[in-house]
Amino acid sequence: xxxxxxxxxxxxxxxxxxxxxxxxxxxxxxxxxxxxxxxxxxxxxxxxxxxxxxxxxxxxxxxxxxxxxxxxxxxxxxxxxxxxxxxxxxxxxxxxxxxxxxxxxxxxxxxxxxxxxxxxxxxxxxxxxxxxxxxxxxxxxxxxxxxxxxxxxxxxxxxxxxxxxxxxxxxxxxxxxx
Numbered sequence: 767x768x769x770x771x772x773x774x775x776x777x778x779x780x781x782x783x784x785x786x787x788x789x790x791x792x793x794x795x796x797x798x799x800x801x802x803x804x805x806x807x808x809x810x811x812x813x814x815x816x817x818x819x820x821x822x823x824x825x826x827x828x829x830x831x832x833x834x835x836x837x838x839x840x841x842x843x844x845x846x847x848x849x850x851x852x853x854x855x856x857x858x859x860x861x862x863x864x865x866x867x868x869x870x871x872x873x874x875x876x877x878x879x880x881x882x883x884x885x886x887x888x889x890x891x892x893x894x895x896x897x898x899x900x901x902x903x904x905x906x907x908x909x910x911x912x913x914x915x916x917x918x919x920x921x922x923x924x925x926x927x928x929x930x931x932x933x934x935x936x937x938x939x940x941x942x943x944x
Contacts, residue, residue, distance in 0.1 A: 811924065885926075889926075
């Protein structure tokens, strides 16, 4: 009567194969989670740009989309009030100094949005703050005097350390997202 059961060698082979399959699965899932997080962040940024364009046209105001504002991986849509002290205030992205929602409609700015946080691993790798006029036209804020007459498309790049996605905003305000 032969002994029934498995030898140590057979058990080691089965455990090794199962371990390799588990590791491959975990690596695949973690990569998919990173891609999903980056795609979600890219869609969030595109939605904020679209909202800023809608606000600019609907409320007949110029809006700015400010990236890494107030900190890395954050953005805020703010109203341009044509007062350099307010528009260029280094604390303009602070919800403490410029609260959302606006508690006092009698004082400008009135249309600043909330600070939007991207997922922790996502950062802006390349960006240009955008100004969106009441006509819906978008201009990257690059300090380029000639760009006012013929603005180039704005390109916002987001990355997670492994991959990058970009959003292009044409001068007419049209968004192109991968």
